[in-house]
Amino acid sequence: MTNYQFKIEKIIDQIKSKEAKVVGLQFPEGLKIYATDLAREIEEQTDTLVLISGDPCYGACDLSDKEMEGLADLLIHFGHTPLPIDQKIPTIFIEANYQLESMKILKEALQHLDGKKKIGLVTTTQHLHLLEDAEHLLEENGKIVIMRAGTGTLKGQVLGCNFSSVQDLPVDAFLYLGSGNFHPLGIKLSTKKTVIIADPYLNQVRNIDEFADKILRIRFARITRASEAERFGILISSKEGQSRWELAKTLKKMISKEGKEAYLILLDEINPPSLMPFMNLDAFVVTACPRIAVDDSKMYDKPILTPQELEIVLGVRDWENYEMDEIKY
Structure with a gap:
């Protein structure tokens, strides 16, 4: 059982409405393990042939549309939101939302934000749907939450190459919901503010300063x-x-x-x-x-x-x- 939502019903509807005969699937590395299961489900529910991209994928900047042009009628790209770049074939972006079992990790993160009133709440694509609940939890604990969209990013979203949503944000500290250190590192170097990571994968809260x-x-x-x-x-x-x-x-x-x-x-x-x-x-x-x-x-x-x-x-x-x-x- 996976913690990710792949919105298979939406995918099936889009394939049928576009009358696609060959459908390309592209995943970032962490989601590739679900590729064959999704391919089987799509082929069972539609009259299509599925082509899986096996190449590395680093983000929406790295679409396999060029490689699949002339082979696939439609590309389903998982795990990212679209960037303002041209696509060689019709492309649908599926965020693959990660389902957080509880807000316990955020409650623990509050202990690391003592003395910080205005909090910038940020995350990556897979957790954007959690921001509203996270915002409510922080506000219930006396915090003022500030979020905004960036150039090419959604409200509260950062990319590994785009930190415009956090630059010049009038906050005392940032709370990053997600895994890894690269995005929080970018936030830290772009803002010089305290950055606390609430990592639901490791079930760990940490400060980015040492890293x-x-x-x-x-x-x-x-x-x-x-x-x-x-x-x-x-x-x-x-x-x-x-x-x-x-x-x-x-x-x-x-x-x-x-x-x-x-x-x-x-x-x-x-x-x-x-x-x-x-x-x-x-x-x-x-x-x-x-x-x-x-x-x-x-x-x-x-x-x-x-x-x-x-x-x-x-x-x-x-x-x-x-x-x-x-x-x-």
Whole structure:
């Protein structure tokens, strides 16, 4: 039995109304285990053939519409809300809401918010439906809850590459409902405010400060090492939702202005094997998903920088003005 709602009735209705003959299914990594069950259910209830995308999926920025064009009539993308990017085939987004068994984790989080009156409540796509109940619980305990939509995000929603919903929010602290550390890290670095995580998967409440300090030390070491680099590779994603071609060209000019070499490299998947042919370069700058440089840095032998970190290397930005990279949609 799963804690996720896949809205199978809605999916079946959409397939029938669009008279789709071949339906593509795409899932983020954590939801792929449900792919074959959903495919079987769809094929049993409709006269369609289901095609499952087995490639990695990092978000709504990483649709398999291009790969399925000419194969599928309709793409069902699970786990994310749509971004303002063009789609090659009709695409339906299913949030795959996570069902929280109780609000106990939020009640525990309140103990970490003593002395904090105005609370920014934030989460990711899978938990957006829980925000209203969470807001009521916080207000019943004397908190003032402040939420807003961002550029390309819904009210109270953050993405791994978009923290516009929390920037300049007049709050004393943030309460993040969800798993992992990357999103809370982005909130912390974007706002410099206290960030408390209520993690329903680990059934754990924690402050992001210790993790943020650890990551900043790692990033400082990468920047320091890259300051000696003379030859840079600028990595550009072929994924439409992650492609920042104009930024890549700007970074190349910035590097060349300092008398260093820069090479533009286009990739669909950015990982250690894909960079092996370019190990004659000293460092790389990622213009694709910001998580590649921060989350995966230990996987690479050479420094992998964000565009803002390159600015620090080149003396264009001070370390004290460090900030997370974001993709503006």
